Amino acid sequence: MDEDAIIDAAWQAALRQVPATVTTYTTTMNIRSRVKRVLILAVNDSVGWVWVHEGRAFWGAGSVISGKTNVMNCFAGSVDTNFAVLSSLVAEWYLWVRPPQGTPMAAPRDVAREFVRALENGMTPPTVNRLVRPAAPSPAGTAPAGQPRGAAPAGSHPSFHANPHPPRAGRAETDLNDVRMVTAHPATIPAVVGGFFLLVAILGAPYSFYEVVRWAVTGMAVWSAIVAGGQQRTGWMVAFIATVLLFNPLIPVYLTRESWVPLDVAAMVLFISGAVKLEESHPAPR
Template identity: 50%
Template sequence: MDAVREAALRNISGPVQTHRVRIVIHGKSWDVLILSVNEYVGWVRVHDGIAIWRSGSIITGMADTGPVAAGGQLSGFFLLSALAGEWYMRVRPLTGAAEFPDVDTIGEFIASTENQAPPAPAPAPRPAATAPAAPAALVSAPSQPAPAPVEFNPYFHTAERHPPASGFSEADLNGVPLVTVHPATIPAVVAGFLLLGAIAGAQYSFYEVVRWGVTAMAIWSAVVAGGLKQTAWAVAFSATAVLFNPFVPVYLTRETWVPLDTAALVLFISAGVKLRASRPATAKDGPQRITG
């Protein structure tokens, strides 16, 4: 337990309290190491020589679905160290929160979570002695409970941030697990097939389809690039749309079109890979926390 505590303190940045207590779980007394950051709690207990890590929120009553176990206290030391750092990233404290939960509250939460029973309601936060009283409208309880947060999972989510995807703002990306999307993938695939056919030497009638299809996909990609504030990409696709447009056709020899088709193909494929956007993770993007 001492090794686990040292590893956690080295890997968790910010204010954290540690407690080493014995808590009755499933009728047995367990030696538990607790790390609390505001209302968020992470805890480690040893069961049959296996160090088991879990985390959760006292306020929402949420805990992660499955414990992550290392091979033992010593052999799994490096894994517990990594888990400590990852836990703090995915359970950030609420902005402005300053109160730490007391040990009795933490113990009750852990025991109820381990026993698959709903935790007792969290006590109301104690206001600072010098803080002015808040207006009644600001302290009244909400009529509906807040939705359960999505737990950060490194296999499904990412901490890498890109411009917001369509329908989201920068504010929507703050303080939540993110998913990276490639909004130019569909136009890249459609235009890619058309351009490959043109490069391979399809019949002349097929080139009319190429003009319409590539122009439409280039406009789509230019709009996507503009939304992501990628000016160079937007200009490149706008020029591609002008080159392939069927309204005022540009007539060139096949020997000239082949390198132009190849360049357009490379442009679409590159955009499909490199144009990336971020959106908040949802319930379809990986395991979630569950109550109790």
């Protein structure tokens, strides 16, 4: 399959991930001393592009205002893979750059083309002034075209609520829209405490110490289960409840040391994974 056919297939894959408000077109330019057909996606100051080399597609993205890129020369797959990787990259790009309320204005074609050409040839790209039209007020209860109801008008700033982290307990999703946010890891403390005691148990300790391990791990697992329940993460909550039942000192489970070691390791991995995965968002202090 020739490069034009691959670009056309890439175009179709990209269109599956963006609304009609994103301007898409192809243009030709000289990249590394070769004339290439390039697919460009533009919305406000953000530009994404796809080009092909030796039957493979490559993805880049950046801002024509700052002149900076956030993704460059990322392998995006071939037509044989149905561009699954490219589709994912485009979807992630649009999640961060989707326009705020109002009519988006894509970068002019000559500006976007020169921006891409300069970056792909290792040159400093030209920058322009802000391109977005003033946001038009939208009727209450309605969402702008191409943006689902309730979606945060996050622009391209990663500190706004444009990610899947649930809100901190006691807050609603709407509390996080269009405000600077902080991502927290509320399961970190139980992971550190529980992980420490489990590590000591794995390395070996006097028998009397294992009673302390039972109490510490049980308490930290209850804490983590409460965090997971507050985020409606059922799988994580069930895993921590199972840890509580296994380590609880009130109705103890008796096993040999050889049997406990892999269970201690599994529990420690669970605590560490929970500290990373159980994320939540809340507005940053003003």
